[in-house]
Amino acid sequence: MNLDPLEWWKSHENRFPLVAQLAKKYLSIPATSVASERTFSTAGNIVTAKRSCLVFARSTKC
Numbered sequence: 001m002n003l004d005p006l007e008w009w010k011s012h013e014n015r016f017p018l019v020a021q022l023a024k025k026y027l028s029i030p031a032t033s034v035a036s037e038r039t040f041s042t043a044g045n046i047v048t049a050k051r052s053c054l055v056f057a058r059s060t061k062c
Contacts, residue, residue: 006024
């Protein structure tokens with residue numbers, strides 16, 4: 001049984017309009033960690049020992 005949850009909520013949104021809205025919002029989030037990994041990777045490249053222009057005390061105040 002291959003049932004797509006988004007299709008189910010689409011066909012039942014008249015019966016459960018508010019819950020269907022939430023289901024569309026949260027079920028459509030991609031199940032991947034790529035975006036968060038990219039953010040942490042970028043942050044790691046910004047605050048490094050190689051970037052001597054950043055003083056540690058200044059970088060932690062943000």
